[in-house]
Amino acid sequence: MQYDEFIGDVQHRAQLDSREAALSTTRATLTTLSERIQPGQAENVGxxxxxxxxxxxxxxxxxxxFGWDEFVDRVADREQVGSEDREDVIYRARVVMExxxxxxxxxxxxxxxxxxPAEYEDLFVLQETEATAGPNPEE
Structure with a gap:
């Protein structure tokens, strides 16, 4: 996969309004992940x-x-978004990892x-959210 396709996939799946936003969330997620895993493994994946x-x-x-909550806080700080956007930060990080x-x-x-640690399992499970699931047919 090439750079443009990678960023385009993140932008599309996370429903971001720009490639810059997709790059920002990718950078924030991967830089934070690199602080948590062994450098050799980070370089191997990179x-x-x-x-x-x-x-x-x-x-x-x-x-x-650091734990999952700190991971999410660091990604949010790097994306320069407030704590009220926590669920969006988690979703975007999941998209990057997907x-x-x-x-x-x-x-x-x-x-x-x-x-x-086990608490990071949520990073690797992309679940549908109301934003991506569409309208509820029972409503």
């Missing part, structure tokens, strides 16, 4: 992504231990997941 995307996983040399999952081999994704 090397399998388009160069312009993968470099966001190669910026950190030191692993920090696209990453489609690009890298399953074994690489499993190694990445293995480095994170």
């Amino acid at each position: 090397a399998q992504l388009p160069e312009e995307i993968g470099r966001h996983l190669e910026k950190v040399d030191e692993v920090e231990s 696209v990453v999952d489609e690009v890298i081999p399953e074994s690489s994704m499993e190694k990445l997941k293995d480095q994170l």
Whole structure:
């Protein structure tokens, strides 16, 4: 997958109004993830992504231990959005990881997941939200 396709997929799936917004959420998610996983694993995943995307996983040399809530807060800070947008931040991060999952081999994704505590499972499960599910036919 090429850079333009990656960012276009994030933009479309997350229903973002611009490529810049898609790049911002991709950068915020992957940079924050790189702070949480081992540098070698981050570089391995980054090397399998388009160069312009993968470099966001190669910026950190030191692993920090922080939980899911802190992860979401850091992504929100990097995206420069308020805490009232927390669910949107989570959804966009899930979209980024869904696209990453489609690009890298399953074994690489499993190694990445293995480095994170169970509370991070939500990052890898893209669930339909009201924004993407459409109208409820029972209403």
